[in-house]
Amino acid sequence: MKAESIDHTDKVESTELEKSSSMLSAFSFKIGFDGKRAANNLTGLGNYSRFLIGQVATRFPENEYFIYTPKVKSARQIDSFLENDQLKLKLPITGGFLWRSFGILKDMAMDGIQLYHGLSHEIPFAIQHTTIKSVVTIHDLIFLRFPRYYKLIDRKFYHIKSKAACKNADKIIAISEKTKQDIISYFGTDPDKIEVIYQSCDDSFKTAFEAERLSKIRHRYKLPEQYILNVGTIEERKNLKLLVTALKNVPTDYKLVVIGKPTPYYKTVEKEIEQLNLKDRIIFLKNIPFADLPGIYQMAKLFVYPSFYEGFGIPVIEALYSQVPVIAATGSCLEEAGGPNSLYVHPEDAEELSIAINDVLSSPAKQKEMKAKGLEFVQKFNSPLVTDQLMNCYLQLLKPIA
Known part of the structure; x- marks a missing residue:
C-alpha cells in the first residue's frame, strides 16, 4: 500500500537523516520517558506515547529506554507495548503524590538517565537544575485558544505546567507548525528552541x-x-x-x-x-x-x-x-x-x-x-522518517555528554 513520495526535498531530507541515524550506533544513551499515558491511556495521547517510544526503541536498540509511570493499567494494547524487551518499566521508588513533578528526579538520577522526554506538555519541576537534558512535546494550546472547552481549574493547571515546561526544557517538540506558532504567541518562546516533528500513526x-x-x-x-x-x-x-x-x-x-x-x-x-x-x-x-x-x-x-x-x-x-x-x-x-x-x-x-x-x-x-x-x-509522516527526526533532536542535546 505504501507509495513513494516524488518530492525531491523529502527524499534529500530522508537521505540525510538516514546518514545521521547510521552514525548514532556509535553512541549508547539512557533515555527516560514520561510513561503515564503510554501505560494508562488507550486513545489519543496514549497511542502517541506508545507509538513514539516503541518506534525509537526498535529503530535504535543500542540505547536503554526507561518508562516512568506512577501506575499501569491492564489492557491488551498496554500489555503488548510493555512486552518489548528494549523497555524498562519504572514505578515510583521515591515518593508517591506528585511523583512525576518532583520525586521522579531522584529515581532518574539513580538510573543514570541522560535525557528525559515529557511526552505531553510537562516535565519534572527543577529538572533544569540537574544534569539531565530534557525535551517536552507540546501537542496543542487549545486550552488557551478556546478556554470555553475547559474548566477553570483545568485551564490554570495546564497553563502552569505547559508554560513551565516550555521555559525549562532544553528542547520543545511541536507536533505542527500551527502549534509552534501558538507556543511562540502565548509563551513568547524563542522559535529556535522549538522543533516541529510531525506524528505518524500506528503501522x-x-x-x-x-x-x-x-x-x-x-x-x-x-x-x-x-x-x-x-x-x-x-x-x-x-x-x-x-x-x-x-x-x-x-x-x-x-x-x-x-x-x-x-x-x-x-x-x-x-x-x-x-x-x-x-x-x-x-x-x-x-x-x-x-x-x-x-x-x-x-x-x-x-x-x-x-x-x-x-x-x-x-x-x-x-x-x-x-x-x-x-x-x-x-x-x-x-x-x-x-x-x-x-x-x-x-x-x-x-x-x-x-x-x-x-x-x-x-x-x-x-x-x-x-x-x-x-x-x-x-x-512525509512515515514512521522511520519521524523517528529519525526525533533521535536527531535527542542527539543535539546528548552530544556534549558523549
Whole structure:
C-alpha cells in the first residue's frame, strides 16, 4: 500500500537523516520517558506515547529506554507495548503524590538517565537544575485558544505546567507548525528552541486488510455497505453536530458511522439527529478494539473531520494511509495533516460541507485521485522518517555528554 513520495526535498531530507541515524550506533544513551499515558491511556495521547517510544526503541536498540509511570493499567494494547524487551518499566521508588513533578528526579538520577522526554506538555519541576537534558512535546494550546472547552481549574493547571515546561526544557517538540506558532504567541518562546516533528500513526493503518477480515469486521459491527466515517471524542470542539446537519443533504444510501467516547455534548448531537429525523442513518460505536479500527477506516467511502481546532489530527493521517478521501475543517492545522488534495470547509458552514461531501461521493474519478495523492502526501509522516527526526533532536542535546 505504501507509495513513494516524488518530492525531491523529502527524499534529500530522508537521505540525510538516514546518514545521521547510521552514525548514532556509535553512541549508547539512557533515555527516560514520561510513561503515564503510554501505560494508562488507550486513545489519543496514549497511542502517541506508545507509538513514539516503541518506534525509537526498535529503530535504535543500542540505547536503554526507561518508562516512568506512577501506575499501569491492564489492557491488551498496554500489555503488548510493555512486552518489548528494549523497555524498562519504572514505578515510583521515591515518593508517591506528585511523583512525576518532583520525586521522579531522584529515581532518574539513580538510573543514570541522560535525557528525559515529557511526552505531553510537562516535565519534572527543577529538572533544569540537574544534569539531565530534557525535551517536552507540546501537542496543542487549545486550552488557551478556546478556554470555553475547559474548566477553570483545568485551564490554570495546564497553563502552569505547559508554560513551565516550555521555559525549562532544553528542547520543545511541536507536533505542527500551527502549534509552534501558538507556543511562540502565548509563551513568547524563542522559535529556535522549538522543533516541529510531525506524528505518524500506528503501522497497522498502513497495510490493507484481507477481504475476509474486512467482511468479519463489517458483520461484527453491522456496518452498512456505504458509509461516511468520523472518529474522535464526541465533544464540542470536534464539531460532530456540523456533520450531522450536513448529512441531511447527502443521498440517503450513505450512512454515517461515528467512533468515539461520548461526553455531555452528545446530547446536543442527539437533539440535532432527532430534529432532522436522521436516527436511522447514523451508527455510533464505542470501545472498538484497536485491532479492528484500521479495517473500519478501509471500508469507509469518505472520512470527515470538521473539528474547530486540533494540534495535528492523527485520524486524518489514519484515513490517508487507509486510502480514504478526507474532508476536514479550516482554521487550525488540519491542512498540514491532510495535504493539498484533501478538501477543507469552514467549521460553521454545514451547506459547504454537504456540497463537498456530495462532490466527492458523486465522482469516482475524484475519489481515485484523492486516495492516490493523499497516500503519496502522507509518506512525509512515515514512521522511520519521524523517528529519525526525533533521535536527531535527542542527539543535539546528548552530544556534549558523549
